Amino acid sequence: MDYAMITLKLVTAFFGLWLMTKLLGKKEISQLTPFDFVSSLMLSELVGNTIYDRQVHFLMLLYSLALWLVLSISLEKAVQLLPWLSVPLGGRPDIVIRGGVIDVRAMKRNRLDMHQVGMLLREQGVFSVKEVAYAVFEPNGSLSVMKQSRVEPPTREELHMTGKPDGLPRILVEQGYIQRDELRELGRDEAWLLGLLREQGIEGFRDVYFAEWTEGEGLHVQLK
Numbered sequence: 509m510d511y512a513m514i515t516l517k518l519v520t521a522f523f524g525l526w527l528m529t530k531l532l533g534k535k536e537i538s539q540l541t542p543f544d545f546v547s548s549l550m551l552s553e554l555v556g557n558t559i560y561d562r563q564v565h566f567l568m569l570l571y572s573l574a575l576w577l578v579l580s581i582s583l584e585k586a587v588q589l590l591p592w593l594s595v596p597l598g599g600r601p602d603i604v605i606r607g608g609v610i611d612v613r614a615m616k617r618n619r620l621d622m623h624q625v626g627m628l629l630r631e632q633g634v635f636s637v638k639e640v641a642y643a644v645f646e647p648n649g650s651l652s653v654m655k656q657s658r659v660e661p662p663t664r665e666e667l668h669m670t671g672k673p674d675g676l677p678r679i680l681v682e683q684g685y686i687q688r689d690e691l692r693e694l695g696r697d698e699a700w701l702l703g704l705l706r707e708q709g710i711e712g713f714r715d716v717y718f719a720e721w722t723e724g725e726g727l728h729v730q731l732k
Contacts, residue, residue: 520573
């Protein structure tokens with residue numbers, strides 16, 4: 509009975525957490541603010557303690573998940589209605605570098621040192637503070653960097669070059685399976701795709717590991 513109850517609680521918690529993540533949005537994973545971080549820790553403790561505790565009934569687990577979901581959604585709605593709450597809950601961006609000069613006060617406010625800032629800059633492909641026009645320390649701990657114009661590569665417009673047509677690459681075949689939704693958004697069909705493959709000497713989809721279509725560049729294919 510204990511194993512059956514643990515299994516039931518684990519399965520319920522798994523799908524419950526998945527549903528909560530979907531309802532609360534992707535920022536729970538990719539844009540973790542200080543409040544989101546604390547929320548995730550509390551939720552993991554809540555689920556972990558209820559799964560293996562014999563005194564906690566299955567309905568208590570359901571109630572805990574439902575209550576946490578209601579509180580989280582209510583808080584998000586409150587922030588939308590009262591925007592001033594977003595700063596104390598999520599924090600605000602802070603400029604730590606201006607025109608290649610480090611703002612010492614901003615560094616102290618955010619408890620940063622130069623080793624940390626250097627690492628964050630290198631993650632953005634910047635290896636010298638002198639190259640930075642502005643660096644903004646975001647509430648989720650990342651660093652947004654605007655390089656100085658003198659170190660930025662020239663654009664096609666500045667070089668008076670003809671621009672390529674803008675188009676989002678589309679994966680049309682993955683591991684031999686046609687991505688029909690992508691084809692539908694392009695306004696194409698399987699016969700069109702098969703014709704492109706045959707132009708490259710490929711007779712069927714099963715031999716294709718990956719096929720990507722880009723407007724203006726055509727179809728790029730990698731075989732299995």
